[in-house]
Amino acid sequence: MLEVKDLDVYHGNSQTLKGMSLSLAKGEVLCLLGRNGAGKTTTLKAIMGLMPARAGSVRLEGEELTKLSPHEVPKRGIGYVPQGRRLFSELTVRENLEIGLMTRKSPRSVLEEALALFPRLEERMGQVSGTLSGGEQQMLATARALCIDPSVILLDEPTEGLMPSMIATIREVVMTLRDRGKAILLVEQRVEAVLSVADRVCFVENGRAQAVMPVQALKDDPSLLGRYVGVG
Numbered sequence: 001m002l003e004v005k006d007l008d009v010y011h012g013n014s015q016t017l018k019g020m021s022l023s024l025a026k027g028e029v030l031c032l033l034g035r036n037g038a039g040k041t042t043t044l045k046a047i048m049g050l051m052p053a054r055a056g057s058v059r060l061e062g063e064e065l066t067k068l069s070p071h072e073v074p075k076r077g078i079g080y081v082p083q084g085r086r087l088f089s090e091l092t093v094r095e096n097l098e099i100g101l102m103t104r105k106s107p108r109s110v111l112e113e114a115l116a117l118f119p120r121l122e123e124r125m126g127q128v129s130g131t132l133s134g135g136e137q138q139m140l141a142t143a144r145a146l147c148i149d150p151s152v153i154l155l156d157e158p159t160e161g162l163m164p165s166m167i168a169t170i171r172e173v174v175m176t177l178r179d180r181g182k183a184i185l186l187v188e189q190r191v192e193a194v195l196s197v198a199d200r201v202c203f204v205e206n207g208r209a210q211a212v213m214p215v216q217a218l219k220d221d222p223s224l225l226g227r228y229v230g231v232g
């Protein structure tokens with residue numbers, strides 16, 4: 001469904017992605033793991049067109065995305081939940097969600113489906129989003145991404161700084177979306193979260209995918225974590 005191939009991305013003169021490749025299938029969760037600065041966030045930004053690719057390709061169902069302008073990419077059905085959530089903090093929950101709906105002119109039913117996953121948001125529709133708790137903001141950022149009715153969802157460290165009950169909620173939602181056939185690309189630092197939600201793991205090192213394996217391989221041999229990310 002999503003195919004990233006030999007992607008080169010630069011920050012100024014410094015090359016951040018050096019031939020990054022990965023593939024993501026419908027109904028699977030692929031987790032990017034790697035040390036700080038390895039290029040995980042940059043990979044998500046490059047898929048969204050927020051960082052230009054100097055070489056390589058990003059294809060969704062065969063369509064090349066690297067030539068599109070950044071606002072076109074969500075319209076193709078890729079939902080992005082960035083690190084730090086990037087909500088419109090002065091706007092209400094409802095307004096943030098409406099912006100998601102407008103992006104792809106999704107029907108109301110898409111919003112209702114998103115809210116059904118997060119009943120807590122439904123109780124706070126009129127609240128200014130900057131006053132929500134961290135966990136609620138994460139729910140809102142995720143629900144907003146779902147408002148474009150995406151086939152692919154990119155989540156950048158969605159559980160960072162959240163309390164355990166919120167982490168459990170986000171995990172449940174990821175599993176539900178996967179079961180509904182969404183393709184999910186997840187950046188996650190917490191190893192136990194990776195082990196509990198991922199189908200496959202991609203170790204990112206120095207701007208490229210060093211190894212890709214089923215999560216079971218990691219469960220069978222936790223020393224792989226030490227080799228690739230310096231933990232475990």
Ligand SMILES: Nc1ncnc2c1ncn2[C@@H]1O[C@H](COP(=O)(O)OP(=O)(O)OP(=O)(O)O)[C@@H](O)[C@H]1O
Nearest residue numbers: 011012014016034035036037038039040041042043
């Ligand atoms: N705005 C920027 N300007 C210059 N260099 C940047 C910028 N953003 C990221 N980089 C560099 O790109 C490299 C990859 O960063 P990236 O954020 O993709 O890493 P990451 O694997 O997501 O790590 P982290 O877990 O720290 O977010 C790093 O060396 C970083 O210093």
